[in-house]
Amino acid sequence: MQVDKHVIDQVNAVITIVLDKADYQEKVEKTLKNYRKKANVPGFRPGNVPAGLINKLYGKAVLAEEVQQLVGESLYNYIKDNQLNILGEPMASLDQPAIDFDTQESFTFMFDVALSPELTFTLNKKDTIPYYTINITEDMVNEQVKSMASRNGSYVKVDVAEEKDVVKGQLTELQADGQPVAEGLVVDDAVLMPAYVKEAGEKAKFIGSTVGQTVVFNPALAYDKAETELASLLRVAKDVAVTIESDFAFEIKEITRYQEGELNQDLFDAIYGKDVVTSEADFRERVKASIEAQFAPESDYRFMVDAKNVLLKKLSDVAFPVDTLKRWVLTTKKDQTEASVDADMPAMIEDLKWHLMKEQIVKENNLTVTDAELLETAKKVTRAQFAQYGMMNVPEDLLNNYAGDMLKKEESRQNILDQAMSAVVAGYLKGVIKLNQKSISVEDFNKLYA
The missing domain is CATH 1.10.3120 (Trigger factor, domain 2)
Structure with missing residues (x-):
């Protein structure tokens, strides 16, 4: 085997690898012997296939594989041993001669490589x-x-609802005359936030409402028939939710409000540890x-x-x-x-x-x-x-x-x-x-x- 580097200029070179039969023959023969032991060829028992037939069936593919592997290893080792600082990866040269595994015994492989340039510079206080x-x-x-106080706040119960509060209670489906629907939809522990109600008139019904009050509203109107919001509120499947257009009575049982944490020792301890601040x-x-x-x-x-x-x-x-x-x-x-x-x-x-x-x-x-x-x-x-x-x-x-x-x-x-x-x-x-x-x-x- 012969490996040479031809310098084109300071940043370009060609690495040429020449393989003779002696460089790869032993590996090829060893691989073909292993193929012969395992090959399943009709008419022959494993291990008894004639060597000539194995060579005819697999010889070219094995030769190509062993040569390519040997070339790859040789190229890598040459770059490593000669400490070549290359950019990118070696590529088959534009001048690469044709390879014919049927007729050739000697093979020449050429690789174009981009070389890293030598850098000369100084750094000092003038820079x-x-x-x-x-x-x-x-x-x-x-x-x-404010953000820290907000994240370390808590929910408190209040009596009068504001837009961002959470309203909890019981939902009851109503008839046109305002009476509950017989065996109609009833949702215990229903949860609603006025802030997420889309229709202004329906939202206004809840702002200022109080614990114990019953608010009559229309969920389909309130949420503009949005199936996800309706299904969540009414606890039914989405395809069912969009078909419900009745008014509902919302009996308010609890109103909670998120209250930001105060700038006090509890907040300081929660964020930085006890008595650190x-x-x-x-x-x-x-x-x-x-x-x-x-x-x-x-x-x-x-x-x-x-x-x-x-x-x-x-x-x-x-x-x-x-x-x-x-x-x-x-x-x-x-x-x-x-x-x-x-x-x-x-x-x-x-x-x-x-x-x-x-x-x-x-x-x-x-x-x-x-x-x-x-x-x-x-x-x-x-x-x-x-x-x-x-x-x-x-x-x-x-x-x-x-x-x-x-x-x-x-x-x-x-x-x-x-x-x-x-x-x-x-x-x-x-x-x-x-x-x-x-x-x-x-x-x-x-x-x-x-």
């Missing part, structure tokens, strides 16, 4: 990159406090700090976007194997066209430059993500998920369990590892370049992406 810190306003704190001022400071923590990843992400825009200027003259990469994309992504690849290629090259630059930064500076850093990143993701539901005081053991489960899933683990490595690179960059610190409103921050 200035903006870092945006989002201002946390009183309105933002107030909104978060003991005053409204401390509570608001903690809320502000939690909002700042939620926005910190946004600032870091924007920092890396701006770092890319600034630092890639150092690589403006670096050549890339554009034509080879275009062919690779068209080969591997069947939904792409030449026009779409041409349109996407400039952005793809910029992303590729940034990826290679970050890889080189990691390699040259021995940057790594420790197991502890990986777990902490997973815990940050978990905390953020819990925080969306107002759960700020998640026990450490629960965080560890959730984070550990995330890291057991390959896709989740890779995503978290990417986040952790990005944070490591960002931390390194902050130490070697000059940060232009800027405070900014959340509205203006969002405009940066416009």
Whole structure:
């Protein structure tokens, strides 16, 4: 076997693999012997099929399979042993000679490869990159406090119904004269919220109603014959619900109202743990700090976007194997066209430059993500998920369990590892370049992406 690399230019090469009969013959013969032991050919017992017949039946397919496998292994090992940093995957060369497994004993395989260019750049304090810190306003704190209070509220019984209250009672189907229908529909413990009643006149009947009062209304009119709402209220199948047009008497037995939690010690304990926070001022400071923590990843992400825009200027003259990469994309992504690849290629090259630059930064500076850093990143993701539901005081053991489960899933683990490595690179960059610190409103921050 002979494997050679022919350099076309700095970023393109052709790897040629030449196989002679001696390279594959032993494997082919071994495979055919195994076929002979197992082959089920009419007229012959297993293991007694003539070798010539086995070769005639399976020889070409076995030869092709063994040669292809040997070529694949040889190509992979050559790239690995010679530490070739290639982009994409090797492709059959445009100059690949024809292969005929019926007549040839020596085979030549040629592969076009796109080589990663060598990057030369330096980073120092002359490189200035903006870092945006989002201002946390009183309105933002107030909104978060209101949200927390709302999520930690409770239902209380009231006497007079408002639009958003829950009205409970007994529904009784009525005749045209207002009397109950004999053996008609009766729903005990019926539940209704005026806010979801669609027809204004029917809704108004319940607003201001009181416990013990009986409200006569028409469900079909109230809900505009919406089968889902009617079926839920009347406790019947949807196809039955849409046929019911009678008035009903709703005897109100209970009215409940959701009451937001008050800013008191009970609320502080529910969110942060018993006696961790003991005053409204401390509570608001903690809320502000939690909002700042939620926005910190946004600032870091924007920092890396701006770092890319600034630092890639150092690589403006670096050549890339554009034509080879275009062919690779068209080969591997069947939904792409030449026009779409041409349109996407400039952005793809910029992303590729940034990826290679970050890889080189990691390699040259021995940057790594420790197991502890990986777990902490997973815990940050978990905390953020819990925080969306107002759960700020998640026990450490629960965080560890959730984070550990995330890291057991390959896709989740890779995503978290990417986040952790990005944070490591960002931390390194902050130490070697000059940060232009800027405070900014959340509205203006969002405009940066416009």
